[in-house]
Amino acid sequence: MKTKTALLLSIYVCLMVLLVPSVSASSLPSMQGEAVPSGTVVTGESYSGSPATNAIDGDLTTYWNSGSSSGTIQLNFTSPTPISGVQIAANAFPETSEVYTIYGLSNDKWTRISPPTTLSVKWNSQYKPTILDPISVTPGFYSGIKIQVNAAGYSWVAISEISILRANICSGLDGEMPPKGTTITGTSYPGTEAVNAIDCNLLSYWNSGSSNGMLQLNFPSATAVSSINIAANAYPETDVVYTIYGLLHGSWNQISTSTRYFVNWSPQYNPTLLTPISVTPDYYDGLRIQVNATGTSWAAISEITLSSSLVTGLPSDSKANIIPPMSSNNFPSGLVESSNANLGDGYQAFDRQDNTQGWTPNSVQNQWLSYKFASPVVLVKYTIKPVNHTVGPSRAPKNWKFEGYDGTKWVTLDTRTGITDWKATVAKDFSFVNNTAYDKYRIFVNDNNGDPQYLTIGEMEMMGFDLNIVKNLVATPGDHSITLSWNPLNTATGYNIYQDGVKINQSSVTTNTYKITGLTNSNTYHLGVSALLLSGESATTLVIGIPTPSDFNIIPKMSSNTSPSGLVEFSNAYYGDGYQAFDRQDNTQGWTPNSVQNQWLSYKFSSPKTIVRYTIKPVNHVVGPSRAPKDWKLEGYDGTKWVTLDARTGIIDWQATLAKEFTFTNSTAYDKYRLFVNNNNGDPQYLTIGEMEMIEKN
């Protein structure tokens, strides 16, 4: 098998060298990304004569070949580079499906930044590589990327060219910058204008000129937002309350809780990076950020970025055409418009008929055809098909732009030049990266393929999704399982479930919950749910799930006595704050009160829990065991008094960082539990609890 492949491949290499016309190294018109930064070092095990450097030489006709049906190619950049996606031109003989997984290098650590993505790599008789759909990655600054490829068949892994899609992000702050064209306003102190809050410079800032202020952002088109990242400063340092409002269908509504943060002052103007503020996930036309500082500090924001969990991880090849079969320019829905229609009306490019008719304007140059959806949609792909006639290919477009209308002007989303080799009634696919919803899209054709009289588009499809997406998707962990639940969508006929980008349901899911079993505990899974609509499949809403036995500590990893949730209280803390018994750190610190007798530590959950088990662990120090508790009670608070649930005496033989577990019988849910320690294990100075866990009844 291998020998045969090698032989076929060497024939293929010869054919490529002999037959493929050379392509200019500087331009790769068919790829959307940009070339990798200059100075990039590329490495990867390769077959003789097809080194890794061929994958970044700007030439679609040269390629890297791993020499087997799997391979990894690694790019190291000269400096951290903002990346949101990777587009690959690949070839395979024979054609096969290949799984691509992308890893990113950040802070000297490689992590997976894309789900394993299955793409089909074609064999082309003109020896051209397949330009694959772009693979989205977690937007970030990466010092390098690794692309791991596994071919399903016995084809060798070969990459002709790699291009990268730049992320719209700022160093030091998570999330993406507001979209290009966003306007920002807000009363400001001279020299510290509102625009400073979206200039991608963490040291420049907007200052309202008083302790209260508001910034308003207006987006060029509906923009997906699920949380807001703010870099702020305050002088003097103080508590600041932030409240977010969103503009939806013309009205402003509060979309976050009012959140209080302590904001520092830095003489170098280094801002405080706030924990992201969650908002109701949706597509907003604008945002208002209300800032209320305490005391004499002025309201100031250094930078704002947006995060969205809404539009990522589109499963490839799952998107249907979302334009219905049109029988006139406005029936059954939407509106078809065109520069003009001489021989065939505009809707005939959307009637799903492969006949000799299509949209045909009266000129072969600078003509446009648009479709307006009933509500905004996010398109990521379109197809074009020549009519069923021998002149179809010469009348098909050659150079064009695909555009979205933002309400004021047309925004170019995709540009194609020199597209030839059309065949009658055979569609070509064009994918592009877009996270923005527009209600109107158009193709603006600059030129056709040579027919002197007519430009004709037989059929055109638009793929993407309308905003009928699954909302409030929650992943509840279980033992070797995850249960997904979401809000029912009344426009959906069913749902599809995705695990790491692969559909896992056999038939359409008709309830709004789904249990995935057979998973590995503690592994991270990227899970998604899409809605099946009359117009096709919606975008996939994603969530991360980590299967965990129900038998686990339900106190979150605490970073303060109140964060991320609940409340830690204690009789007192001499050194080592109360939360340090719940911070999941096995260091020398823990909760340490100022006496070895009659001290207590409590944790209050946000809702009542039925605890039946707890663990206690000494700190990571030789004195840990002697400072550990010896006699104690575990109590639950019933709203009036403490109820003893478990009492222990004479518990000795502790070892540093080794937990002891205690089980008791309880069927009452309390929201607050405490450990009341009567005595320690002999250390004359300190009682210390390194870590404590609480486990619920199954």
Ligand SMILES: [Ca+2]
């Ligand atoms: Ca190349």
Ligand SMILES: [Ca+2]
């Ligand atoms: Ca700034």
Ligand SMILES: [Ca+2]
């Ligand atoms: Ca047609």
Ligand SMILES: [Ca+2]
């Ligand atoms: Ca600790």
